[in-house]
Amino acid sequence: MDESISKKPTSGVVGEASYIELYKQHHESIKMHSTEVMNNIRDDAFAQFEHLGFPTVALENYKYTDLKTALTIDYGLNINRIPIPVNPYEVFTCDVPGIHSYLYFVVNDAFYPVNDARNNVLPEGVIIGSLNKVAEQHPELVKQYFGNLSSTKNDGLVAFNGAFAQDGFFMYIPKNVILDKPVQLVNIMRSDVDFMANSHNLIILEEGAKAQLLVCDHTVDDVHFLSNRVTEVFVGENAIYEHYKLENMHVKTTNLATLLINQKASSNVLANVITLHNGLTRNTIEIDLNGENCETLLCGMVIGDKNQQVDNFTSIIHNKPNCNSRELFKYVLDDMSKGAFTGKLYVAKDAQKTAAFQTNKNILLSKTAKMRTKPQLEIYADDVKCSHGATIGQLDEKAKFYMQSRGISEKEARLLLMYAFTSDVIDNIRIEALQDRIKMLVEKRLRGELSKCEGCVICQ
Amino acid sequence: MAEDLLHEVTQADYKYGFTTDIETDIIPIGLSEEVVRLISFKKNEPEWMLDYRLKAYRHWLTMKMPEWAQLKIPEIDYQSISYYAAPRTNGPKSLDEVDPELLKTFNKLGIPLEEQMALSGIAVDAVMDSVSVKTTFKESLAEKGIIFCSFSEAVEHHPDLIKKYMASVVPITDNFYAALNSAVFSDGSFVYIPKGVRCPMELSTYFRINAMNTGQFERTLIVADEDSYVSYLEGCTAPMRDENQLHAAIVEIIVHKNAEVKYSTVQNWYPGDKDGKGGIYNFVTKRGICKGENSKLSWTQVETGSAVTWKYPSCILQGDNSSAEFYSVAVTNHHQQADTGTKMIHIGKNTSSHILSKGISAGVSQNSYRGLVRVGANAENARNFSQCDSLLLGDKCGAHTFPYMEVNNETAIIEHEATTSKINEDQIFYCNQRGISTEDAVGLIVNGYAKEVLNKLPMEFAVEAQKLLQITLEGSVG
Numbered sequence: 001m002d003e004s005i006s007k008k009p010t011s012g013v014v015g016e017a018s019y020i021e022l023y024k025q026h027h028e029s030i031k032m033h034s035t036e037v038m039n040n041i042r043d044d045a046f047a048q049f050e051h052l053g054f055p056t057v058a059l060e061n062y063k064y065t066d067l068k069t070a071l072t073i074d075y076g077l078n079i080n081r082i083p084i085p086v087n088p089y090e091v092f093t094c095d096v097p098g099i100h101s102y103l104y105f106v107v108n109d110a111f112y113p114v115n116d117a118r119n120n121v122l123p124e125g126v127i128i129g130s131l132n133k134v135a136e137q138h139p140e141l142v143k144q145y146f147g148n149l150s151s152t153k154n155d156g157l158v159a160f161n162g163a164f165a166q167d168g169f170f171m172y173i174p175k176n177v178i179l180d181k182p183v184q185l186v187n188i189m190r191s192d193v194d195f196m197a198n199s200h201n202l203i204i205l206e207e208g209a210k211a212q213l214l215v216c217d218h219t220v221d222d223v224h225f226l227s228n229r230v231t232e233v234f235v236g237e238n239a240i241y242e243h244y245k246l247e248n249m250h251v252k253t254t255n256l257a258t259l260l261i262n263q264k265a266s267s268n269v270l271a272n273v274i275t276l277h278n279g280l281t282r283n284t285i286e287i288d289l290n291g292e293n294c295e296t297l298l299c300g301m302v303i304g305d306k307n308q309q310v311d312n313f314t315s316i317i318h319n320k321p322n323c324n325s326r327e328l329f330k331y332v333l334d335d336m337s338k339g340a341f342t343g344k345l346y347v348a349k350d351a352q353k354t355a356a357f358q359t360n361k362n363i364l365l366s367k368t369a370k371m372r373t374k375p376q377l378e379i380y381a382d383d384v385k386c387s388h389g390a391t392i393g394q395l396d397e398k399a400k401f402y403m404q405s406r407g408i409s410e411k412e413a414r415l416l417l418m419y420a421f422t423s424d425v426i427d428n429i430r431i432e433a434l435q436d437r438i439k440m441l442v443e444k445r446l447r448g449e450l451s452k453c454e455g456c457v458i459c460q
Numbered sequence: 461m462a463e464d465l466l467h468e469v470t471q472a473d474y475k476y477g478f479t480t481d482i483e484t485d486i487i488p489i490g491l492s493e494e495v496v497r498l499i500s501f502k503k504n505e506p507e508w509m510l511d512y513r514l515k516a517y518r519h520w521l522t523m524k525m526p527e528w529a530q531l532k533i534p535e536i537d538y539q540s541i542s543y544y545a546a547p548r549t550n551g552p553k554s555l556d557e558v559d560p561e562l563l564k565t566f567n568k569l570g571i572p573l574e575e576q577m578a579l580s581g582i583a584v585d586a587v588m589d590s591v592s593v594k595t596t597f598k599e600s601l602a603e604k605g606i607i608f609c610s611f612s613e614a615v616e617h618h619p620d621l622i623k624k625y626m627a628s629v630v631p632i633t634d635n636f637y638a639a640l641n642s643a644v645f646s647d648g649s650f651v652y653i654p655k656g657v658r659c660p661m662e663l664s665t666y667f668r669i670n671a672m673n674t675g676q677f678e679r680t681l682i683v684a685d686e687d688s689y690v691s692y693l694e695g696c697t698a699p700m701r702d703e704n705q706l707h708a709a710i711v712e713i714i715v716h717k718n719a720e721v722k723y724s725t726v727q728n729w730y731p732g733d734k735d736g737k738g739g740i741y742n743f744v745t746k747r748g749i750c751k752g753e754n755s756k757l758s759w760t761q762v763e764t765g766s767a768v769t770w771k772y773p774s775c776i777l778q779g780d781n782s783s784a785e786f787y788s789v790a791v792t793n794h795h796q797q798a799d800t801g802t803k804m805i806h807i808g809k810n811t812s813s814h815i816l817s818k819g820i821s822a823g824v825s826q827n828s829y830r831g832l833v834r835v836g837a838n839a840e841n842a843r844n845f846s847q848c849d850s851l852l853l854g855d856k857c858g859a860h861t862f863p864y865m866e867v868n869n870e871t872a873i874i875e876h877e878a879t880t881s882k883i884n885e886d887q888i889f890y891c892n893q894r895g896i897s898t899e900d901a902v903g904l905i906v907n908g909y910a911k912e913v914l915n916k917l918p919m920e921f922a923v924e925a926q927k928l929l930q931i932t933l934e935g936s937v938g
Contacts, residue, residue, distance in 0.1 A: 060528060349855075349856070350855075352855070362867075364867065364869075364870035364872070365870060366870055367837070367869060367870050367871075368837075369870060370866075370867065370868050371865070371866075371867045372864070372865065372866045372867070373864075373865045373876075374862070374863065374864050374865070375861070375863060375876070375878070376860070376861060376862050376863075377850070377859070377860055377861045377878060377880055378530075378858070378860045379850070379852070379858060379859050379860060379880050380857075380858040381852075381855060382852035382853070382854055382855040382857065382882045383855070383882055384852075384880060384881065384882070385880075385881055386879065386880040386881070387877070387878060387879040387880070388861070388876075388877070388878050389875075389876065389877040389878075390863070390865060390874075390875070390876040390877075391873075391874060391875045391876070392865060392867045392872060392873070392874040393872070393873040393874065393875075394870055394871065394873070
């Protein structure tokens, strides 16, 4: 770790300039430790970042996420890929009982090599591994997809990722292959100094394939972390893809995640983004429906307290007719926490017969909690049914009173109400074992007993 | 079927398009400090007014046109516009002195300046281009202590009130168009309702952009003192024009303790022809403040005209227990673009606001609702309900909603809902079955759709508004 390269702040502030300087000085070594496919777009991405810089609140899309403080910290970057002294397979035991999964780790920004292949015997043709390695073994496959969704995004964070990411998680499910178990990807942040991780994940499902991916974000050490991850997902015709993200990180973490999903005709996508504990989180989610008869369900939930900040910035783009999408986000905010939600629903000119519904409901539990919500409909077709609803309020006093008058303590009544409030997001988890576990985690979280997955050794 | 209807819609002509031949006193095009001084000089303004204008102008120079709206606006050359136009006939003492051509124009617009006025109970401060020509009922209002006059008269006769209230709601630094207006505003209306007075009639102003290439920059200031009530109407029609005309107005409303102000607008400026040529650019800053306890402010607007509308009538709910309402129908057709909505800023305790917005888009138009509901940290028990519905007539138009909700207090209850759809085929079929033609059915449905808002308008206006809806959507509405 000591040899990892750290930027020295110029004139006391670590801004774009120091990263631009860092790239100019070290782009040779960044490229040397990465792969051709990723290097191909690197200079362009860097040029774009040089132009855009880090997003500020002056930008409409980042109005509610202020990265200024997080970016003043002098993070180290592991450009020379020095191995991190941790074996997640030894220390990590996941707390979801009964979940049988293909388990993989990304430590900071590097895919951790699978040490016991017996647990992870994959069906034929399925490739799961380090993006870096796979790109060397199957350059054509990776080349075909890599950067297709991310390189056109006019976003400073995505451009930064393109310039600095050297590795990531890769998953390829060939035609008509159905994965019998969910794939679990655990992102672990481990470092002795303040650290920044950039990784790029690539997920490809061919025609008729089916996969479930559970992404867990964890932190190990008590230092400041910043993770900036970009995930590209390509879902082929008739394919079914489920993406679960469970965030359980400590308060010194800045978690910036961009999830880009491209759906082809008749595909079915479920994305469920759950933030239980975090520092500052910004999830940018964009789902493009590029074929007819697509089904999309995007949901998410945030439980925030202390100084936590969560911004879910979502877009569902209906480019083709006859697609259905549903979006559901719920926030429970306590203490000084800040929540933000943007739900953009875009229906292109010829996307007739679109049915798109969006709901965002929020509960504020304290005087100092803040919520910002911004649902948007942008509709250019006429034969559509679209709606959105957003509410911000408190727990129902009458319901609470009803329960209290029947001998349930005020505390329990509050818990029950909050739990019920979030349950329809949890009901949208299609892995039973995970659903049960998240129910328990949410309950504990609402009781304030939990800030990490219980029994998850790595998080202690 | 629908295409035929749409075709007919696109053929619909602007019914109120005509120009009047009156000599106007126009200053050369362009904007500079000299022009600002010239406007002020021509209007015989006191020193402090000129200072205010110059301050605004200097600030305007540092600003850029806002680009965040969902609008495509071709570049506007602010140097190719004449910033002042006044009819030559200065200060008529009676009706006989009013230019007959002008009277004819008003009659065409259906504004009887004569006896009918008394019967309909409306006092009209008619603004032809920029200078107020004729003010009626001033005397009868004056008996009650109500001041209803042109802005320039108010500057002359009531400088204290103007100094106290002007720019107290919309400061010169507020936005690009507000700064521009503050620098070059020509005239407008001023209303002051004294303590405890209930204004006996609806106050009404008709604005009309008349001379070629003159942007109109009016300014309205309404002050309702404690325990008073006023209902104010503003209606607009403009003649046919090929070049785009710029209109950047400011409306400021101050509502004191226990007072109530109702502000209604019907806006029907020239929207451009069916190819999107010409039309008015309407960039308006309207804002009111509920300053005292229990004050109430209500905005109602029917927007059918203008090529581009950029308008967000807003309320600052500062007094405890104050309430605000916003009712809007915005119709766009042909190549019209509208980005309109409201802001409700809750500051006082127990404040409530209600937003009801109905958008109707046809042709190749774009219609957006953009609104903000903000609840400040000390705004205990704030309550808001917003509903924004969009109706799409045709497959080439767009309807968009951009609501923002920012809540900093946990006792707030904020609700928002929006829907977008086209006219239900079943409803049309139901009407057809009962012998109602498709055209009439569409008319019925659209009128029913906008009814909730139209009902909020004062009687006289409701009729006109309904007519306007029909003219704007002619063909598809019947």
